[in-house]
Amino acid sequence: MRENLNWAVLGTGVIANEMAQALQKMGKSLYAVGNRTHQKAVDFAEKYGVGKVYDQIDDMFEDEDVDIIYITSPHNTHYTFMKKALQYGKHLLVEKSITLNSRELDQMIALAQEKNLILAEAMTIWHMPIYKKLWNIVKEGALGKVQIITMNFGSFKEYDMKNRFFNLNLAGGAMLDIGVYALSIVRSFMDETPTNILSQWKPSPTGSDEQATVLLQNSQGQMATVALSMHSKQPKRAMISCEKGYIEIMEYPRADKAVIVDAETGERTEITEGETGNALYYEMLDMERAVRSGNANGMHLEYTKDVMDIMTKLRKDWGMKYPEENWD
Template identity: 65%
Template sequence: MKEIKWAVLGCGVIANEMAVALQKNGKNIYAVGNRTHEKAAAFAEKYGIGKVYDDFHEMFTDPEVDVIYITTPHNTHLGFMKEAIANGKHILVEKSITLNSDELDEAIALAKEKGVIIGEAMTIYHMPIYKELKKILDSGRLGRVNLITMNFGSFKEYNMKNRFFNRNLAGGAMLDIGVYALSFIRWFFDSKPDQLLSQVKPAPTGVDEQAGLLLTNQEGQMASVMLSLHSKQPKRGMVSCENGFIEIMEYPRAWEAKITDASTGESEIIKAGDNADALAYELADMERAINGEASAMHLDYTKDVMDLMTSFRRTWGYTYPEEEK
């Protein structure tokens, strides 16, 4: 089997994590590109990467590159995705994969034409604990999933130049943290929610600072979500079933879950994987997809979640400059 060669676009926190994760999988990044060449060169020296592009666009036409991890801000993703796809490169894209459903639909259609794989770097679809919990639920032991409750809140100072509140950098709670909560819900729901209600509080810049979401699907499964970028909350998810419930803390990169039996009140802790290896699991699944197991990246779930986020933002009347052209 041909060795898959990775390139990374961007040299920020996620790119550093990616470099470490790939080494955990027994590989190394083949090439790196960045808007600032000096940063790319320093990154390459740090991780022993052999190739640095003078112009990062050369990454997209390099015949040696098989797959590109795009780690740049949300609002730059589509342009880079289209450039990569046009040159036959598979792409793993940092969440949120695009700004909205129209962008994602365009990318999916282009990728289908070119026969390349698109994946979103969404930890929830790749952490071993979620795969284990899916097996437990599929066994029928806990009965039907009826209700999911989600919390995710972090306190960010009102620095309107940072990406969290900056409209020009696609800031806001939905694309930054809501994507995790909705991905969690989609993982455990039988189908995509089709009834949506919400309330939102804007930040001074006009992006969504805080939101409450209610979702229901055609099977009658319900979920509630509370998000905030200016108020600390636990990263907690609870899946309520007929015969018990599952509690998961630090759910974006969870490694354990607590399952409580409804009839006895007894609890057990289920463990699988390591939160420190979150990106390593994503990269391994992306390689599986490239090698023929396309479902390993769960692009159908990514599409459903993007549809939900787009619907909520349209209801609020919240847009980004790229969406107003």
Template identity: 60%
Template sequence: MAQIKHYNWATLGTGVIANQLAQALEDQGRKLYSVANRSYDKGLAFAQKYGIAKVYETIDEVFEDPEVDIIYISTPHNTHIHFLRKALAHGKHVLCEKSITLNSEELAEAVQLAEKNHVILAEAMTIFHMPIYRKLSEIVNAGRLGELKLIQMNFGSYKDYDMTNRFFNRDLAGGALLDIGVYALSFVRWFMTSSPNQIASQVKLAPTGVDEQVGILLTNEEGQMATVALSLHAKQPKRGTIAYDKGYIELYEYPRGQKAVITYTDDGHQEIIEAGDTAQALAYEVADMEKAVAGIENTMHLDYTQDVMTIMSQLRREWGMTYPEEE
């Protein structure tokens, strides 16, 4: 395999994910090249913590810096398209935190910009990069489990009923769908043969008007079905179950999964599948992004990201739920 060069990464944002990115690079003996943040003081503190040499006084400087190869955007959802426009127009490769945009129209604009400027655009969706999913795909594609019938997804967080925090804040693009539903739907898309073309749902809105609790039923052309249950105010396991006619797969903590259990229908025996390490989630994303940028292999699955965004946009249209930026 061709040697992959180490690219200069810049972080736009200094939150939890930015810290994990910096740590992932440190584990490889590398450092982030630079940091951009709305607050210069926070950017400076972040840089001092990780020994990052360059801190920008204004965010726009990161887009104009010729030494920056890849920008990781981890700011709130509703700011993504604003920064994507600038980054892509300046010829920067971008790995953007989920949800990559608010809706499919914004994503289409970003994709067009990336194509025009010949750069890689991708969503930082861990499911597409954790080794367990590739291992399971090999097993499924070998026909060992037969035909896919049904996927069941759960993701429930218990967030304080504080309507000012980002989870329930409409001005920060809060709600279950964009925050946790994007994981469940990405999981569904990974295993389904084609994207769902029939969608039904129920929603309970929080007092702020964002989706607090959601139930979704999905079916594709092949007749494969999926159910998704989401909540921001009721804890439930992060569990995915994929049922085939010859057996079923169970994954817990699936956003960064490393272990799955297959139960075979004929005799009930179980097989444990392990691959990868939850703690290395950001490292896998970095490695895959650098392979894509280098032109070696593109496994970023922007096509799946687009399919998931189409579903989420359709659901919110049916609910009549919009964000201020969309009005």
């Protein structure tokens, strides 16, 4: 393995820009960029001093000097790109939602294992220091067992049906765009994955999931409620209620502070860790550690799979299938 791992990015949107800046914080430069619109890739390369621009996206997968690819394209394109990249031996960090459904993810996990490659979702929650600290606090047991988790995430998006938030051709909808964050927090604080899952949903004019409420419970009796909306503003709030106190996280997923409230005394303790602006930096540091060590535990692919299984079940329950999607 080369001393300086070479990153390539597929896509030139907001996340790709943050990724290039995060690499600079790591004291290195992005090796290469590819995009369906070639001129956008050229402009991106000029902005960040990227040495290589691919004429065709497939050239990225075939480039022997690429070690890790960060896929930042719309999530309905992920499966095809992931399959090609893994077949050519590339480690992958993939924007959320990593795939459309469990069938796609299970196939990619199997392929990554066959090729002995690291596959991971770029899920902010797995990598922000505040969550790592809170998980340790819960594991230490002073707060007692996690009993119930309450999640809210709502954005007000105008009914622009060409926008990806409501566009079925771009896999739009609340579940894959914001629900994935809420469910990831739920899974990370539960001792086991929830298996009893109930929901209600409201479709947008395009048929995407505009709004949903979800109830979850695992075999240990731990419960969660999740309220999502793409057309109604809510606070981005997570509350993890334990036997002896509760944890409140505001402005997740890119949180850097939380408040712990003692159930008996009402005493409030503020916990701070990390910096919101370094979200991509933390993700990429963990990814490089995983690639170098061969130990991908810190990438939490098992949680990613559990969350994807829940999201797939919910959409099947609703009958909300994307065009050309195959989930059987």
